[in-house]
Amino acid sequence: MAITLIVGALGVVFDTTIISVALNDLSKDLDAPLSTIQWISTGYMLAVFITIPLAGWVQSRLGGRRLWVVALGGFLVGSLLSALAWNATSLIAFRLVQGLAGGIMLPLMYTLLMQAAKGRNIGKVMAIITVPTALGPILGPVLGGLTLSLANWRWLFFINIPFCLVGMWLAWRNLPDDRPTPGQPRVSLDTVGLLLLCPGSAVLLYGLSQVDGSTGFASAQVLIPLLAGLALVGGFTAWALTRVTVPLVDVRMFRHRSVASSSTLLFLGGISLFGSMMLLPLYFQQVRGATPLGAGLLLIPQGVGALVARGLAGKYMDRVGPRAVALVAFAFVAVSTVPFAFVTADTSEILLMAALLVRGIALGAAMIAPMGAAFLGLEHEEIPDASMITRVTQQFGGAVGVAVLLVVLQRNISDAHTPDALASGFDHAFWWSVALTAAAVPLCLLLPSLPESTVPGDTRTQHSSKNMGSTTK
Incomplete structure (x- = not known):
């Protein structure tokens, strides 16, 4: 089931960042200024935010499997139309179609798997399901740069087709048929x-x-x-x-400490993830003179680290709880970002790539722990709301991180004309990233530890099981 959902989601996740390295090519080929081309990315994200809150209600009407297939089909149509766009306006419009479908899929992916897991092995579940969301911001620019080096920008959308087709076939074959039964009371839309x-x-x-x-x-x-x-x-x-x-969206979900604390940490984690993904490629291109593909390749160690973190974080989260994992992970994210606050035009690339590897491991664990903790102790019907809330807070954190760090960066490099002066401006922006990440460390203590039912040797759980057995007898 996890593999089925990941295959379908990969195209959506990559499409969020793959366009970032193609803006100059799109501006030239479509004969439009960058201020207009930027809406290819901005419009997509706006459409995603419009449909995220609708995912839970539509799932209650159609069922998870049918909604997943319909959303993947909509994303496929949007990808084909985007690849065939004839000008900037048409491409922006077709990207909106992609975003509307993608906004449904991202929270639905978490909901379906967490409902199937029924609270068991949450660490392992999150280690699997967060693979595409970890790879998207990191490998998206690499995939985009590689595609542009071999073909034109239209293939940035054509490559979504196999993900969508295979994902739809796997979903119809592997996902459970959870359509609402006829005559069952329907949830009314909160207009x-x-x-x-x-x-x-x-x-x-x-x-x-x-x-x-x-x-x-x-x-x-x-x-x-x-x-x-x-x-x-x-x-x-x-x-x-x-x-x-x-x-x-049931905002009363914030009465659960797991949802409230996890959402706060995911907001700060979004700042660290998406803010740094704006700073790092710019540093490699503007200060080091790297090409878009070169900048993407230099970020691979962070992606490798994030993949390594999936198994480790999931294993230790089930063993010691999300609180301990998040505390260590956010601390290491802050520490591993410090070297970038001292960068110059001549800083060793080997040193920076080693720091990125450590940062990727820590960042991967920092996103898994609060995301998994958000679902601890929730009822089956509460999971869709928790999925939407955590997804929205992470995305808003990313938007805030990019906005704040962009202001800091541009104000410090506005008068810079040499590589060393530019590097000094990036130093200030990276210090801000360190400070915003460090603010999350004490907040990790608010996360719940393992629920009582998962603690090995918990006498209360065993006693409850015995009572249940005698009652059954």
Whole structure:
């Protein structure tokens, strides 16, 4: 089941970052300025945020298997149309189709597997299911650079086709048929919540995407959408807390310490992951003079480290609990980022790649532990809401991280004209990344440890089992 979901999700996850190395090529081939081309990525992310909150409600109406196949089909159509786009406007529109389908799939992937696991071996489950989300930001630029070196930009979308076709076939064959039974009461759509939360999330992300280094967060093009988005999301929160029936996303899930603490750490983890993925390629290209493919290849050690972390973090999470794993992991992410705060134009690439390997291991574990901890102690019907909440907080953390670090970077390199001066500007941005990551370390103590039922030799669990046996007799 995990393999089935991963195959289908790989195209969606890679498509989030694969375009980042193709912006210059797209600008030339489509004869459009970079300010317009940037919407190929921004529009995709906005569409993702619109449909993430809808995943739980649509799953309750269609069932997980049918929804997964429909969403993969929509992503396939969006990929084909994007590959055949004739200008920048059409490509942006077709990327929106991809984003609408991808926004359904990402939280649904976690929901289906966590529901099937029923709270067992959460560490191992998270080690498997987070493979594509770890590889996307790291290997996406590498795959994009390699594709552009062998073919044109249209193949960035054609390569999604085999993932979608094989993923749809595997899903229809391997996923359980969980369609709602006829006559079963249907969950009604929270229309008011939909009109508040979906546009509110998208407007917030749009405001963050408009941040630049000259004015930062003070410009009207940033402040107006940010305030409007906060007002809409705040209105949804008030509506959800007072609603008698089930809201679009049940914000009362934050009463669970597991969900509240995990969401906070995933927000900070998103800052560390996506913020650094903006800084590192820019450093290698602007200071070291690397090509897009070269910059992507230099990031491979971080991807290898993230893969290594999957098995280790899952094993120790089931053994000692997510709290201990997260505490060590976030501390190592902060420490392994420190070398980049001292970079110069001549810093050894071997030293930087070694630091990236350690950072990848720590970052992989730092994302697994809180994501798995979020589902501890939850009922089966609460898992879809937890999936959506954790996914949204991580993505918002990434948007905030990119916006903040971009402002710091641009303000420190605006007058830099030499490689050493540029490197000094990157030093400041990396120090900010270290500080934001270090802030997460004490918060790891808020994560739950292992639930009582999973602790070896727990006498209360054994006693409960004996009582259950005697009751059955």
